Amino acid sequence: MIKIVEGSLVDAKQEMKNVLSIVKKRLSNYKKTVKPSKRSEKDKQMIEKWEAFIHFFRVSQMAPVYIENICINYILYTRFMKKLKDFQVKHSLEDNKLIITYRKGATTGKLELYDISDKLDGMNFFPRGELSDE
Numbered sequence: 001m002i003k004i005v006e007g008s009l010v011d012a013k014q015e016m017k018n019v020l021s022i023v024k025k026r027l028s029n030y031k032k033t034v035k036p037s038k039r040s041e042k043d044k045q046m047i048e049k050w051e052a053f054i055h056f057f058r059v060s061q062m063a064p065v066y067i068e069n070i071c072i073n074y075i076l077y078t079r080f081m082k083k084l085k086d087f088q089v090k091h092s093l094e095d096n097k098l099i100i101t102y103r104k105g106a107t108t109g110k111l112e113l114y115d116i117s118d119k120l121d122g123m124n125f126f127p128r129g130e131l132s133d134e
Contacts, residue, residue, distance in 0.1 A: 002067060002077060002091075007127030009063055009074065015125045016059050023050055056119060064126040070115035071126065072098050080111055091131050 027050045034043050056062065065074040070093065080100070081089070087102040096115040102108065120126075 001081070001132050002065065002074070002129045003132045004065065004127050004129045007125075009065075009127055012126045013059055013063065015123075016057060016062070019123065020054060020057060020059065023054060027051065027054070053119075053121075064116060064120065066117075066126055066128045067098060067131065068093055070096055070098065071117040071120060072113040073116060074129070077113060093131070 027047065030043075030050075031047065039047070061073075061075060063074040064071045065077075077098075077100075084100075084102050087104040087107075090101045092099045092101075098113040100111040100113070102110075
């Protein structure tokens with residue numbers, strides 16, 4: 001299991017909301033100032049990048065948590081772990097990803113949660129967690 005040891009998910013969620021509101025306002029203002037017919041390719045790429053950022057960091061779907069040197073989506077992790085209630089679960093960190101292997105009788109599987117820190121663009125207010133043997 002992953003246990004949060006530093007920071008708070010609630011505080012990080014509030015910070016994410018603040019960042020998203022700023023990005024949404026800037027995007028809206030940018031779209032108003034640069035009319036669709038006058039947008040260059042660079043303008044279109046910038047708008048697409050901001051829209052992708054807003055979509056990726058939906059507060060209801062994303063809760064980044066640092067574990068050692070990587071950052072994962074904690075909401076995705078907790079949703080998956082709830083489904084593995086009666087399974088034997090093993091965690092390991094390898095090659096910038098968290099690998100969760102599970103087994104119950106003849107059923108086995110593996111989930112890989114990749115590092116998302118490259119998408120964080122310098123945001124460092126997310127909580128830190130550590131792997132524990134619970």
